[in-house]
Amino acid sequence: MNVLIWFKRDLRVHDHPALTLAASLGPVLPLYIVEPEYWALPDTSARQWEFTAETLADLRQDLGTAGARLVVRVGDAVEVMERLRRQHKISHIVSNEETGNLWTFARDKRVAAWAKAAGVEWTELPQSGVVRRLKGRDGWARKRDSFTAQPQLPAPTGLTPVSGVEPGVIPSARALRLAEDRCAHRQAGGRQHGLLALDSFLTLRGEPYRTAMSSPLTGERACSRLSPYLALGALSGREVAQATTARLAERPGGRWPGSLTSFQSRLAWRDHFMQKLEDEPQIEVRCLHRAAEHLRPRDPDASRLAAWSAGETGLPFVDACMRYLAATGWLNFRMRAMVTSVASYHLWLDWRATGPVLARRFTDYEPGIHWPQVQMQSGTTGINTPRIYNPVKQGSDQDPTGAFTRRWLPELADVPDAFLQSPWRWEGARGLLGRRYPEPVVDVMAAQRAARDAVFGLRKTAPRAEIVEIIERHASRADPRFVNDRAPRRRVPVSSAQLSLGL
Numbered sequence: 001m002n003v004l005i006w007f008k009r010d011l012r013v014h015d016h017p018a019l020t021l022a023a024s025l026g027p028v029l030p031l032y033i034v035e036p037e038y039w040a041l042p043d044t045s046a047r048q049w050e051f052t053a054e055t056l057a058d059l060r061q062d063l064g065t066a067g068a069r070l071v072v073r074v075g076d077a078v079e080v081m082e083r084l085r086r087q088h089k090i091s092h093i094v095s096n097e098e099t100g101n102l103w104t105f106a107r108d109k110r111v112a113a114w115a116k117a118a119g120v121e122w123t124e125l126p127q128s129g130v131v132r133r134l135k136g137r138d139g140w141a142r143k144r145d146s147f148t149a150q151p152q153l154p155a156p157t158g159l160t161p162v163s164g165v166e167p168g169v170i171p172s173a174r175a176l177r178l179a180e181d182r183c184a185h186r187q188a189g190g191r192q193h194g195l196l197a198l199d200s201f202l203t204l205r206g207e208p209y210r211t212a213m214s215s216p217l218t219g220e221r222a223c224s225r226l227s228p229y230l231a232l233g234a235l236s237g238r239e240v241a242q243a244t245t246a247r248l249a250e251r252p253g254g255r256w257p258g259s260l261t262s263f264q265s266r267l268a269w270r271d272h273f274m275q276k277l278e279d280e281p282q283i284e285v286r287c288l289h290r291a292a293e294h295l296r297p298r299d300p301d302a303s304r305l306a307a308w309s310a311g312e313t314g315l316p317f318v319d320a321c322m323r324y325l326a327a328t329g330w331l332n333f334r335m336r337a338m339v340t341s342v343a344s345y346h347l348w349l350d351w352r353a354t355g356p357v358l359a360r361r362f363t364d365y366e367p368g369i370h371w372p373q374v375q376m377q378s379g380t381t382g383i384n385t386p387r388i389y390n391p392v393k394q395g396s397d398q399d400p401t402g403a404f405t406r407r408w409l410p411e412l413a414d415v416p417d418a419f420l421q422s423p424w425r426w427e428g429a430r431g432l433l434g435r436r437y438p439e440p441v442v443d444v445m446a447a448q449r450a451a452r453d454a455v456f457g458l459r460k461t462a463p464r465a466e467i468v469e470i471i472e473r474h475a476s477r478a479d480p481r482f483v484n485d486r487a488p489r490r491r492v493p494v495s496s497a498q499l500s501l502g503l
Protein backbone atom coordinates (compact mmCIF):
# COMPACT_ATOMS: atom_id res chain seq x y z
CA MET A 1 0.00 0.00 0.00
CA ASN A 2 1.43 3.41 -0.99
CA VAL A 3 0.77 6.21 1.48
CA LEU A 4 0.67 9.91 0.71
CA ILE A 5 1.64 12.19 3.62
CA TRP A 6 0.07 15.56 3.04
CA PHE A 7 2.09 18.35 4.67
CA LYS A 8 0.20 21.57 5.35
CA ARG A 9 0.99 23.76 8.39
CA ASP A 10 3.19 21.07 9.93
CA LEU A 11 6.48 21.42 8.03
CA ARG A 12 8.76 19.23 10.15
CA VAL A 13 9.69 15.57 10.57
CA HIS A 14 10.11 15.70 14.35
CA ASP A 15 7.01 15.10 16.53
CA HIS A 16 4.87 14.62 13.44
CA PRO A 17 2.00 12.19 14.16
CA ALA A 18 1.03 11.76 10.49
CA LEU A 19 4.56 10.95 9.38
CA THR A 20 5.01 8.49 12.23
CA LEU A 21 1.82 6.69 11.29
CA ALA A 22 2.56 6.73 7.55
CA ALA A 23 6.04 5.28 8.11
CA SER A 24 4.43 2.26 9.75
CA LEU A 25 1.99 1.65 6.87
CA GLY A 26 4.16 1.25 3.78
CA PRO A 27 6.10 3.19 1.11
CA VAL A 28 5.53 6.93 1.56
CA LEU A 29 5.08 9.89 -0.76
CA PRO A 30 5.57 13.11 1.26
CA LEU A 31 3.71 15.91 -0.52
CA TYR A 32 3.35 19.67 -0.21
CA ILE A 33 0.85 21.33 -2.54
CA VAL A 34 1.35 24.98 -3.44
CA GLU A 35 -2.21 26.10 -4.06
CA PRO A 36 -2.29 29.28 -6.20
CA GLU A 37 -5.90 29.98 -5.21
CA TYR A 38 -4.88 30.05 -1.55
CA TRP A 39 -1.94 32.34 -2.24
CA ALA A 40 -4.28 34.78 -4.01
CA LEU A 41 -6.45 35.26 -0.88
CA PRO A 42 -6.46 38.68 0.82
CA ASP A 43 -5.02 37.25 4.06
CA THR A 44 -1.95 35.74 2.36
CA SER A 45 1.19 37.42 1.01
CA ALA A 46 4.54 36.96 -0.64
CA ARG A 47 6.37 37.33 2.68
CA GLN A 48 4.39 34.39 4.06
CA TRP A 49 5.16 32.38 0.95
CA GLU A 50 8.88 33.19 1.11
CA PHE A 51 9.01 32.07 4.73
CA THR A 52 7.10 28.90 3.75
CA ALA A 53 9.48 28.23 0.83
CA GLU A 54 12.50 28.48 3.17
CA THR A 55 10.79 26.11 5.59
CA LEU A 56 10.06 23.67 2.77
CA ALA A 57 13.74 23.67 1.81
CA ASP A 58 14.64 22.54 5.35
CA LEU A 59 11.86 19.97 5.32
CA ARG A 60 13.08 18.59 2.00
CA GLN A 61 16.53 18.12 3.51
CA ASP A 62 15.21 16.48 6.70
CA LEU A 63 12.92 14.13 4.77
CA GLY A 64 15.81 13.24 2.49
CA THR A 65 17.85 12.28 5.54
CA ALA A 66 14.92 10.16 6.73
CA GLY A 67 14.86 8.37 3.36
CA ALA A 68 12.10 9.99 1.27
CA ARG A 69 12.40 13.34 -0.49
CA LEU A 70 9.64 15.92 -0.30
CA VAL A 71 7.49 16.13 -3.42
CA VAL A 72 6.23 19.62 -4.32
CA ARG A 73 3.37 20.24 -6.74
CA VAL A 74 1.64 23.46 -7.77
CA GLY A 75 -2.11 23.28 -8.40
CA ASP A 76 -5.49 22.43 -7.00
CA ALA A 77 -5.25 19.90 -4.16
CA VAL A 78 -7.87 17.51 -5.54
CA GLU A 79 -6.40 17.56 -9.05
CA VAL A 80 -2.85 17.04 -7.75
CA MET A 81 -3.88 14.16 -5.51
CA GLU A 82 -5.97 12.50 -8.19
CA ARG A 83 -3.00 12.58 -10.59
CA LEU A 84 -0.66 11.13 -7.95
CA ARG A 85 -3.23 8.48 -7.01
CA ARG A 86 -3.41 7.26 -10.59
CA GLN A 87 0.33 7.45 -11.28
CA HIS A 88 1.54 5.96 -8.01
CA LYS A 89 -1.27 3.75 -6.73
CA ILE A 90 -1.96 5.81 -3.62
CA SER A 91 -4.55 4.13 -1.43
CA HIS A 92 -4.16 6.08 1.80
CA ILE A 93 -3.60 9.74 2.71
CA VAL A 94 -2.37 10.68 6.16
CA SER A 95 -2.20 14.25 7.45
CA ASN A 96 -2.22 16.23 10.66
CA GLU A 97 -5.34 18.22 11.52
CA GLU A 98 -5.18 21.79 10.32
CA THR A 99 -7.06 24.72 11.83
CA GLY A 100 -6.78 27.03 8.85
CA ASN A 101 -8.94 29.74 7.33
CA LEU A 102 -12.36 29.27 5.73
CA TRP A 103 -10.76 28.57 2.37
CA THR A 104 -8.65 25.65 3.66
CA PHE A 105 -11.69 24.39 5.59
CA ALA A 106 -13.71 24.27 2.34
CA ARG A 107 -10.78 22.73 0.47
CA ASP A 108 -10.50 19.96 3.07
CA LYS A 109 -14.19 19.19 2.58
CA ARG A 110 -13.59 18.88 -1.19
CA VAL A 111 -10.61 16.61 -0.59
CA ALA A 112 -12.69 14.46 1.77
CA ALA A 113 -15.46 14.12 -0.84
CA TRP A 114 -12.94 13.24 -3.56
CA ALA A 115 -11.14 10.69 -1.34
CA LYS A 116 -14.42 8.99 -0.52
CA ALA A 117 -15.45 8.81 -4.17
CA ALA A 118 -12.00 7.58 -5.24
CA GLY A 119 -11.86 4.91 -2.53
CA VAL A 120 -8.84 6.51 -0.86
CA GLU A 121 -8.69 6.35 2.92
CA TRP A 122 -7.83 9.71 4.58
CA THR A 123 -6.63 9.67 8.17
CA GLU A 124 -6.22 12.95 10.06
CA LEU A 125 -4.41 13.06 13.39
CA PRO A 126 -4.31 15.70 16.14
CA GLN A 127 -1.02 17.57 16.38
CA SER A 128 -1.71 20.06 19.17
CA GLY A 129 -4.01 20.73 22.11
CA VAL A 130 -6.77 21.76 19.70
CA VAL A 131 -9.55 19.18 19.88
CA ARG A 132 -11.67 18.45 16.83
CA ARG A 133 -15.43 18.05 17.23
CA LEU A 134 -15.27 19.36 20.79
CA LYS A 135 -18.69 19.39 22.43
CA GLY A 136 -18.04 22.21 24.92
CA ARG A 137 -15.23 23.88 26.82
CA ASP A 138 -15.65 21.93 30.09
CA GLY A 139 -12.55 19.78 30.57
CA TRP A 140 -10.82 21.20 27.50
CA ALA A 141 -7.75 22.58 29.34
CA ARG A 142 -7.14 19.14 30.88
CA LYS A 143 -7.25 17.48 27.45
CA ARG A 144 -4.89 20.12 26.08
CA ASP A 145 -2.41 19.73 28.93
CA SER A 146 -2.52 15.95 28.62
CA PHE A 147 -1.68 16.10 24.88
CA THR A 148 1.14 18.56 25.57
CA ALA A 149 2.64 16.30 28.24
CA GLN A 150 2.77 13.17 26.07
CA PRO A 151 6.20 12.16 24.76
CA GLN A 152 7.32 13.75 21.50
CA LEU A 153 7.48 11.49 18.46
CA PRO A 154 11.01 11.07 17.14
CA ALA A 155 11.73 11.78 13.49
CA PRO A 156 11.42 8.51 11.57
CA THR A 157 14.48 6.99 9.90
CA GLY A 158 14.73 4.56 7.00
CA LEU A 159 11.53 5.65 5.25
CA THR A 160 10.72 3.64 2.14
CA PRO A 161 9.87 6.11 -0.64
CA VAL A 162 7.30 5.49 -3.34
CA SER A 163 9.60 5.07 -6.34
CA GLY A 164 9.73 7.08 -9.55
CA VAL A 165 8.23 10.33 -8.29
CA GLU A 166 9.69 13.55 -9.68
CA PRO A 167 10.35 15.81 -6.62
CA GLY A 168 9.38 19.12 -8.29
CA VAL A 169 10.79 22.55 -7.53
CA ILE A 170 9.82 24.91 -4.73
CA PRO A 171 8.59 27.92 -6.75
CA SER A 172 9.62 31.50 -6.08
CA ALA A 173 7.10 34.21 -5.18
CA ARG A 174 7.71 35.67 -8.61
CA ALA A 175 6.95 32.34 -10.34
CA LEU A 176 3.69 32.25 -8.39
CA ARG A 177 3.01 35.84 -9.54
CA LEU A 178 2.49 37.06 -5.98
CA ALA A 179 2.19 40.81 -5.48
CA GLU A 180 5.47 42.46 -4.51
CA ASP A 181 5.83 42.57 -0.74
CA ARG A 182 9.10 44.00 0.48
CA CYS A 183 9.92 42.92 4.02
CA ALA A 184 13.56 43.80 4.55
CA HIS A 185 13.80 42.52 8.14
CA ARG A 186 11.68 39.38 7.89
CA GLN A 187 12.65 36.43 10.08
CA ALA A 188 14.30 33.60 8.15
CA GLY A 189 12.20 30.48 7.63
CA GLY A 190 13.08 26.87 8.34
CA ARG A 191 13.31 24.52 11.28
CA GLN A 192 16.98 25.24 11.89
CA HIS A 193 16.26 28.93 12.45
CA GLY A 194 13.32 27.97 14.65
CA LEU A 195 15.52 25.74 16.82
CA LEU A 196 18.11 28.51 17.14
CA ALA A 197 15.42 30.98 18.23
CA LEU A 198 14.07 28.48 20.76
CA ASP A 199 17.50 27.84 22.22
CA SER A 200 18.51 31.49 22.43
CA PHE A 201 15.16 32.40 24.01
CA LEU A 202 15.37 29.71 26.68
CA THR A 203 19.02 30.28 27.56
CA LEU A 204 19.77 33.95 26.80
CA ARG A 205 17.05 36.26 25.60
CA GLY A 206 14.05 35.17 27.67
CA GLU A 207 14.98 36.23 31.20
CA PRO A 208 13.25 39.66 31.05
CA TYR A 209 10.36 38.29 28.93
CA ARG A 210 7.59 38.95 31.46
CA THR A 211 8.34 42.62 31.94
CA ALA A 212 9.92 43.42 28.56
CA MET A 213 7.39 41.83 26.20
CA SER A 214 5.01 44.80 25.89
CA SER A 215 7.42 47.45 24.64
CA PRO A 216 8.35 47.29 20.96
CA LEU A 217 11.88 48.31 21.94
CA THR A 218 12.57 45.46 24.34
CA GLY A 219 10.00 42.94 23.05
CA GLU A 220 11.82 42.44 19.78
CA ARG A 221 14.58 40.60 21.62
CA ALA A 222 12.86 39.44 24.80
CA CYS A 223 9.87 37.78 23.11
CA SER A 224 10.48 34.26 21.88
CA ARG A 225 9.95 35.18 18.18
CA LEU A 226 8.77 31.62 17.67
CA SER A 227 5.41 32.55 16.16
CA PRO A 228 6.19 31.97 12.45
CA TYR A 229 7.90 28.64 13.24
CA LEU A 230 4.86 27.54 15.25
CA ALA A 231 2.42 28.83 12.62
CA LEU A 232 4.07 26.82 9.85
CA GLY A 233 4.70 23.87 12.15
CA ALA A 234 8.49 23.95 11.73
CA LEU A 235 8.44 23.44 15.50
CA SER A 236 5.66 21.58 17.29
CA GLY A 237 3.86 23.33 20.14
CA ARG A 238 4.56 20.29 22.26
CA GLU A 239 8.32 20.40 21.74
CA VAL A 240 8.43 24.10 22.63
CA ALA A 241 6.29 23.53 25.75
CA GLN A 242 8.42 20.57 26.86
CA ALA A 243 11.70 22.42 26.22
CA THR A 244 10.36 25.20 28.47
CA THR A 245 9.41 22.73 31.20
CA ALA A 246 12.87 21.18 30.98
CA ARG A 247 14.49 24.60 31.30
CA LEU A 248 12.36 25.38 34.36
CA ALA A 249 13.46 22.07 35.88
CA GLU A 250 17.04 23.34 35.75
CA ARG A 251 15.90 25.91 38.33
CA PRO A 252 17.36 28.97 36.64
CA GLY A 253 17.63 31.95 38.97
CA GLY A 254 16.80 35.63 38.64
CA ARG A 255 13.74 36.52 36.60
CA TRP A 256 13.77 33.25 34.66
CA PRO A 257 11.06 31.31 36.55
CA GLY A 258 8.46 34.09 36.24
CA SER A 259 9.25 34.66 32.59
CA LEU A 260 9.22 30.99 31.62
CA THR A 261 5.93 30.40 33.43
CA SER A 262 4.43 33.41 31.68
CA PHE A 263 5.69 32.05 28.35
CA GLN A 264 4.08 28.67 29.05
CA SER A 265 0.76 30.43 29.53
CA ARG A 266 1.13 32.05 26.12
CA LEU A 267 1.63 28.61 24.57
CA ALA A 268 -1.61 27.51 26.23
CA TRP A 269 -3.35 30.64 24.89
CA ARG A 270 -2.25 29.57 21.45
CA ASP A 271 -4.30 26.39 21.68
CA HIS A 272 -7.12 28.16 23.53
CA PHE A 273 -7.58 30.70 20.73
CA MET A 274 -7.13 28.19 17.93
CA GLN A 275 -9.81 26.05 19.56
CA LYS A 276 -12.25 28.93 19.06
CA LEU A 277 -11.76 28.96 15.28
CA GLU A 278 -11.77 25.17 15.17
CA ASP A 279 -15.17 25.21 16.91
CA GLU A 280 -16.59 28.09 14.87
CA PRO A 281 -14.80 28.72 11.54
CA GLN A 282 -17.21 31.57 10.78
CA ILE A 283 -15.31 33.69 13.33
CA GLU A 284 -13.25 34.78 10.32
CA VAL A 285 -16.21 36.52 8.70
CA ARG A 286 -19.01 36.99 11.26
CA CYS A 287 -19.08 38.84 14.57
CA LEU A 288 -19.08 36.32 17.38
CA HIS A 289 -21.63 38.53 19.08
CA ARG A 290 -24.34 38.89 16.43
CA ALA A 291 -25.55 42.22 17.84
CA ALA A 292 -22.17 43.74 16.87
CA GLU A 293 -22.75 42.90 13.22
CA HIS A 294 -23.99 46.41 12.36
CA LEU A 295 -21.95 48.33 14.90
CA ARG A 296 -19.63 49.81 12.30
CA PRO A 297 -20.25 50.52 8.60
CA ARG A 298 -19.41 47.46 6.51
CA ASP A 299 -17.91 49.76 3.87
CA PRO A 300 -15.00 51.27 5.76
CA ASP A 301 -13.93 54.89 5.32
CA ALA A 302 -11.40 54.35 2.52
CA SER A 303 -9.10 57.24 3.42
CA ARG A 304 -8.89 56.23 7.07
CA LEU A 305 -8.21 52.62 6.09
CA ALA A 306 -5.49 53.72 3.66
CA ALA A 307 -3.90 56.03 6.26
CA TRP A 308 -3.89 53.33 8.92
CA SER A 309 -2.49 50.70 6.54
CA ALA A 310 0.31 52.97 5.34
CA GLY A 311 1.30 54.27 8.79
CA GLU A 312 0.03 57.75 7.94
CA THR A 313 -2.67 58.41 10.54
CA GLY A 314 -0.83 61.28 12.19
CA LEU A 315 -0.86 59.27 15.45
CA PRO A 316 2.89 58.67 15.79
CA PHE A 317 2.98 55.48 17.82
CA VAL A 318 0.38 53.78 15.61
CA ASP A 319 2.23 54.84 12.47
CA ALA A 320 5.59 53.69 13.83
CA CYS A 321 4.12 50.27 14.66
CA MET A 322 2.49 49.89 11.24
CA ARG A 323 5.72 50.82 9.44
CA TYR A 324 7.73 48.52 11.69
CA LEU A 325 5.30 45.70 10.90
CA ALA A 326 5.57 46.34 7.15
CA ALA A 327 9.37 46.12 7.37
CA THR A 328 9.68 43.16 9.78
CA GLY A 329 6.54 40.99 9.46
CA TRP A 330 6.18 40.97 13.24
CA LEU A 331 4.81 43.01 16.15
CA ASN A 332 4.60 42.14 19.81
CA PHE A 333 1.21 41.32 21.32
CA ARG A 334 0.53 44.69 22.96
CA MET A 335 1.23 46.60 19.76
CA ARG A 336 -0.94 44.23 17.69
CA ALA A 337 -3.73 44.86 20.17
CA MET A 338 -3.15 48.63 20.04
CA VAL A 339 -3.11 49.03 16.25
CA THR A 340 -6.25 46.88 16.02
CA SER A 341 -7.96 48.80 18.81
CA VAL A 342 -7.16 52.17 17.18
CA ALA A 343 -8.46 50.93 13.81
CA SER A 344 -11.65 49.53 15.34
CA TYR A 345 -12.43 52.19 17.96
CA HIS A 346 -10.81 55.50 17.08
CA LEU A 347 -11.06 55.10 13.31
CA TRP A 348 -14.29 53.08 13.57
CA LEU A 349 -13.26 50.65 10.81
CA ASP A 350 -14.86 47.23 10.48
CA TRP A 351 -12.47 44.47 11.57
CA ARG A 352 -13.17 42.58 8.35
CA ALA A 353 -11.43 45.39 6.47
CA THR A 354 -8.44 45.74 8.79
CA GLY A 355 -7.92 42.07 9.74
CA PRO A 356 -6.70 41.00 6.28
CA VAL A 357 -4.26 43.95 6.13
CA LEU A 358 -2.62 42.75 9.34
CA ALA A 359 -2.85 39.08 8.37
CA ARG A 360 -0.87 39.50 5.18
CA ARG A 361 1.76 41.60 6.91
CA PHE A 362 2.25 38.97 9.63
CA THR A 363 4.83 36.37 8.61
CA ASP A 364 3.31 34.35 11.45
CA TYR A 365 -0.31 34.61 10.24
CA GLU A 366 -2.19 31.97 12.21
CA PRO A 367 -5.92 32.14 11.42
CA GLY A 368 -6.88 30.45 14.70
CA ILE A 369 -5.17 33.14 16.76
CA HIS A 370 -5.64 36.03 14.40
CA TRP A 371 -9.40 36.16 13.89
CA PRO A 372 -10.47 35.59 17.50
CA GLN A 373 -7.89 38.19 18.60
CA VAL A 374 -8.96 40.73 15.97
CA GLN A 375 -12.56 40.34 17.14
CA MET A 376 -11.55 40.51 20.79
CA GLN A 377 -9.63 43.77 20.24
CA SER A 378 -12.59 45.18 18.29
CA GLY A 379 -15.24 44.56 20.95
CA THR A 380 -17.30 42.12 18.87
CA THR A 381 -17.04 38.93 20.95
CA GLY A 382 -19.66 39.85 23.55
CA ILE A 383 -17.65 38.18 26.31
CA ASN A 384 -14.48 40.25 26.68
CA THR A 385 -14.39 43.66 28.32
CA PRO A 386 -13.67 46.10 25.48
CA ARG A 387 -10.17 47.47 25.90
CA ILE A 388 -9.61 50.76 24.13
CA TYR A 389 -5.91 51.58 24.01
CA ASN A 390 -5.00 55.27 23.99
CA PRO A 391 -2.17 55.45 21.42
CA VAL A 392 -0.68 58.60 22.96
CA LYS A 393 -0.43 56.99 26.39
CA GLN A 394 0.86 53.71 24.94
CA GLY A 395 3.55 55.62 23.09
CA SER A 396 4.69 57.45 26.23
CA ASP A 397 4.57 54.26 28.36
CA GLN A 398 6.16 51.82 25.94
CA ASP A 399 8.59 54.13 24.13
CA PRO A 400 9.54 56.69 26.78
CA THR A 401 12.71 57.86 25.04
CA GLY A 402 11.02 57.98 21.65
CA ALA A 403 13.77 55.82 20.14
CA PHE A 404 11.34 53.43 18.46
CA THR A 405 9.00 56.14 17.18
CA ARG A 406 11.83 58.26 15.78
CA ARG A 407 13.46 55.28 14.11
CA TRP A 408 10.32 54.48 12.10
CA LEU A 409 9.16 58.09 11.69
CA PRO A 410 12.38 59.96 10.91
CA GLU A 411 10.30 63.01 9.93
CA LEU A 412 9.59 63.47 13.66
CA ALA A 413 13.28 63.54 14.60
CA ASP A 414 13.14 67.15 15.81
CA VAL A 415 9.94 66.93 17.84
CA PRO A 416 10.72 67.30 21.55
CA ASP A 417 10.10 64.20 23.69
CA ALA A 418 7.15 65.79 25.51
CA PHE A 419 5.25 66.23 22.23
CA LEU A 420 6.50 63.24 20.25
CA GLN A 421 3.32 61.19 20.67
CA SER A 422 1.02 64.21 20.19
CA PRO A 423 2.89 66.60 17.87
CA TRP A 424 -0.32 68.58 17.22
CA ARG A 425 0.14 70.05 20.72
CA TRP A 426 3.63 71.33 19.86
CA GLU A 427 3.85 74.95 18.83
CA GLY A 428 6.73 74.20 16.47
CA ALA A 429 4.59 71.72 14.48
CA ARG A 430 3.35 74.23 11.91
CA GLY A 431 5.99 73.43 9.31
CA LEU A 432 5.65 69.72 9.96
CA LEU A 433 1.99 68.73 10.18
CA GLY A 434 0.15 68.47 6.92
CA ARG A 435 3.49 68.76 5.08
CA ARG A 436 6.05 66.18 6.11
CA TYR A 437 3.78 64.31 8.52
CA PRO A 438 -0.05 64.14 8.50
CA GLU A 439 -2.42 65.94 10.85
CA PRO A 440 -4.09 63.36 13.11
CA VAL A 441 -7.00 61.68 11.28
CA VAL A 442 -9.15 61.90 14.43
CA ASP A 443 -9.25 63.66 17.76
CA VAL A 444 -8.06 60.80 19.98
CA MET A 445 -10.12 61.56 23.09
CA ALA A 446 -13.33 62.46 21.26
CA ALA A 447 -13.11 59.35 19.05
CA GLN A 448 -12.39 57.20 22.07
CA ARG A 449 -15.43 58.51 23.96
CA ALA A 450 -17.75 58.02 20.98
CA ALA A 451 -16.52 54.44 20.50
CA ARG A 452 -16.89 53.62 24.19
CA ASP A 453 -20.48 54.90 24.25
CA ALA A 454 -21.40 52.89 21.16
CA VAL A 455 -19.78 49.65 22.32
CA PHE A 456 -21.03 49.75 25.90
CA GLY A 457 -24.48 50.80 24.67
CA LEU A 458 -24.60 47.73 22.49
CA ARG A 459 -23.55 45.48 25.33
CA LYS A 460 -26.35 46.75 27.55
CA THR A 461 -29.00 45.80 25.00
CA ALA A 462 -27.45 42.48 24.01
CA PRO A 463 -29.67 39.41 24.33
CA ARG A 464 -28.55 37.57 27.44
CA ALA A 465 -29.13 34.10 26.01
CA GLU A 466 -26.66 34.74 23.19
CA ILE A 467 -23.93 35.80 25.60
CA VAL A 468 -24.46 32.69 27.71
CA GLU A 469 -24.16 30.57 24.58
CA ILE A 470 -20.88 32.25 23.56
CA ILE A 471 -19.47 31.72 27.05
CA GLU A 472 -20.44 28.05 26.99
CA ARG A 473 -18.82 27.56 23.63
CA HIS A 474 -15.73 29.72 23.67
CA ALA A 475 -14.72 31.09 27.05
CA SER A 476 -12.17 29.26 29.15
CA ARG A 477 -13.22 27.78 32.46
CA ALA A 478 -11.70 28.79 35.80
CA ASP A 479 -8.02 28.57 34.93
CA PRO A 480 -5.58 31.31 35.97
CA ARG A 481 -3.79 31.05 32.62
CA PHE A 482 -6.80 32.44 30.79
CA VAL A 483 -7.75 35.15 33.25
CA ASN A 484 -8.68 37.62 30.48
CA ASP A 485 -10.99 35.23 28.73
CA ARG A 486 -12.68 33.34 31.49
CA ALA A 487 -16.19 32.07 32.03
CA PRO A 488 -17.95 31.23 35.28
CA ARG A 489 -18.09 27.58 36.25
CA ARG A 490 -20.83 25.65 34.55
CA ARG A 491 -24.31 25.89 35.99
CA VAL A 492 -23.39 28.92 38.13
CA PRO A 493 -25.95 31.52 37.02
CA VAL A 494 -24.42 34.36 35.00
CA SER A 495 -25.13 37.68 36.71
CA SER A 496 -25.79 40.97 34.92
CA ALA A 497 -22.55 42.29 36.40
CA GLN A 498 -20.61 39.43 34.87
CA LEU A 499 -22.30 40.00 31.53
CA SER A 500 -21.51 43.69 31.40
CA LEU A 501 -17.93 43.07 32.45
CA GLY A 502 -17.59 40.30 29.93
CA LEU A 503 -16.15 37.85 32.40
Ligand SMILES: Cc1cc2nc3c(=O)[nH]c(=O)nc-3n(C[C@H](O)[C@H](O)[C@H](O)COP(=O)(O)OP(=O)(O)OC[C@H]3O[C@@H](n4cnc5c(N)ncnc54)[C@H](O)[C@@H]3O)c2cc1C
Binding pocket: 213, 223, 224, 225, 226, 227, 228, 230, 231, 263, 266, 267, 269, 270, 271, 273, 331, 332, 333, 334, 336, 337, 340, 359, 362, 364, 365, 366, 367, 369, 370, 371, 373, 374, 377
Ligand atom coordinates in the same frame (compact mmCIF):
# COMPACT_ATOMS: atom_id res chain seq x y z
C1 LIG B 1 -4.97 41.48 16.66
C2 LIG B 1 -3.99 40.35 16.94
C3 LIG B 1 -3.69 39.46 15.93
C4 LIG B 1 -2.78 38.41 16.18
N1 LIG B 1 -2.49 37.56 15.15
C5 LIG B 1 -1.61 36.56 15.35
C6 LIG B 1 -1.26 35.67 14.29
O1 LIG B 1 -1.75 35.78 13.16
N2 LIG B 1 -0.35 34.69 14.55
C7 LIG B 1 0.21 34.54 15.80
O2 LIG B 1 1.04 33.63 15.98
N3 LIG B 1 -0.14 35.34 16.81
C8 LIG B 1 -1.01 36.36 16.64
N4 LIG B 1 -1.32 37.19 17.68
C9 LIG B 1 -0.86 36.87 19.05
C10 LIG B 1 0.51 37.46 19.48
O3 LIG B 1 0.54 38.82 19.28
C11 LIG B 1 1.67 36.78 18.75
O4 LIG B 1 1.56 35.39 18.89
C12 LIG B 1 3.02 37.18 19.32
O5 LIG B 1 3.18 38.56 19.28
C13 LIG B 1 4.11 36.48 18.51
O6 LIG B 1 5.40 36.79 18.97
P1 LIG B 1 6.26 35.72 19.82
O7 LIG B 1 6.28 34.40 19.15
O8 LIG B 1 7.55 36.35 20.13
O9 LIG B 1 5.33 35.62 21.11
P2 LIG B 1 5.63 35.09 22.58
O10 LIG B 1 5.12 36.12 23.50
O11 LIG B 1 7.01 34.65 22.73
O12 LIG B 1 4.62 33.87 22.70
C14 LIG B 1 4.94 32.53 22.29
C15 LIG B 1 3.83 31.95 21.46
O13 LIG B 1 2.62 31.91 22.21
C16 LIG B 1 1.51 32.18 21.34
N5 LIG B 1 0.86 33.42 21.78
C17 LIG B 1 1.46 34.51 22.31
N6 LIG B 1 0.54 35.45 22.61
C18 LIG B 1 -0.65 34.92 22.26
C19 LIG B 1 -1.98 35.41 22.33
N7 LIG B 1 -2.28 36.61 22.84
N8 LIG B 1 -2.98 34.62 21.89
C20 LIG B 1 -2.72 33.41 21.39
N9 LIG B 1 -1.47 32.89 21.30
C21 LIG B 1 -0.46 33.64 21.73
C22 LIG B 1 2.08 32.34 19.94
O14 LIG B 1 2.05 31.11 19.28
C23 LIG B 1 3.51 32.77 20.22
O15 LIG B 1 4.39 32.45 19.18
C24 LIG B 1 -2.22 38.25 17.47
C25 LIG B 1 -2.53 39.17 18.47
C26 LIG B 1 -3.42 40.21 18.21
C27 LIG B 1 -3.75 41.18 19.29
